[in-house]
Structure formats: C-alpha cells, structure tokens
Amino acid sequence: MNNYIYKNPLENGYKQFKLTRKQHNELLKRRKFRWTDKYEYFYNNNNILIHEFTNFPTKILMTFIFPIILLLEGIVNIKEITGEYKGLYNQKKYGSFCSDSIPSNTDIYKNIINIINKE
Numbered sequence: 001m002n003n004y005i006y007k008n009p010l011e012n013g014y015k016q017f018k019l020t021r022k023q024h025n026e027l028l029k030r031r032k033f034r035w036t037d038k039y040e041y042f043y044n045n046n047n048i049l050i051h052e053f054t055n056f057p058t059k060i061l062m063t064f065i066f067p068i069i070l071l072l073e074g075i076v077n078i079k080e081i082t083g084e085y086k087g088l089y090n091q092k093k094y095g096s097f098c099s100d101s102i103p104s105n106t107d108i109y110k111n112i113i114n115i116i117n118k119e
Contacts (some may be wrong), residue, residue: 004094004095006092006093006095009042009049010042013044014042014043014044014049015042015043015044016040016041016042017041017042017043017112017116017119018041019039019041019112019115021033023115024039027108027111027112028050028108031050031052031100035055035058036054036055036058037052037053037054037055038052038053038054038055038056039051039052039053040053041112043112043113043116045104046103046104047101047102047103047104047109048101048102048108048109048112049099049100049101050099050100050101050102051097051098051099052097052098052099052100053091053097054088054091054097059088059089062085062088066081066085069081
C-alpha cells in the first residue's frame with residue numbers, strides 16, 4: 001500500500017521557473033541533465049526545489065521494450081514489472097521521481113535567483 005501523496009509546490013507558495021540544459025549543467029555539476037530527464041524547478045525565499053522526472057521519449061522507449069523485459073525477467077515477476085511501469089507512467093502519483101532542495105544560504109541558490117531576476 002502506497003501512502004505517498006504528491007503536494008504541488010505551487011500550492012505551497014513556490015513559484016515555478018525554467019533553466020536551460022546549459023544553465024542546469026553549469027549550476028548543478030553533480031546532477032547533469034541527461035537525455036532521459038525532464039526537470040521542474042520551483043523556488044521561494046527559503047529554498048529551491050528540483051524535481052527530476054523521466055521524459056516522454058524515454059517512456060515510449062520503455063513501452064516498446066516491455067516484452068523484452070518480460071521475457072528476461074520471467075512471467076512470474078509480472079506483478080513487480082507492472083508495478084514499476086505504473087511508477088514510470090504516474091511518477092507524481094506514486095512518488096517515483098527524484099527531488100532535491102537547495103537552501104537559500106548557498107551560492108547555487110544565489111546564482112539561480114540572479115538568473116531568474118534577469119529574465
């Protein structure tokens with residue numbers, strides 16, 4: 001039983017913003033933007049939230065390779081496999097995404113706020 005409930009940061013006083021792939025990679029050196037990723041960025045006066053999701057092309061690719069995974073893992077594991085696919089297709093509902101927080105007392109936070117204010 002999954003008790004996770006997604007709370008939209010916009011409803012909690014955060015504001016959403018965008019970063020380019022280049023800006024993301026320059027600012028967040030330990031979390032590089034990969035071709036499989038989709039990011040959502042939120043900020044308030046206290047911190048920045050970064051949510052990492054699987055992008056749509058990767059979901060399509062995973063759909064096409066489902067039969068191969070099923071053959072490799074075996075039909076007896078179908079319940080686990082379908083559970084993982086549910087998490088892939090409904091990442092917010094099942095909490096199957098990565099989330100990072102950057103506190104306001106860091107240089108990265110200040111650099112991102114400077115980028116936001118320039119736009």
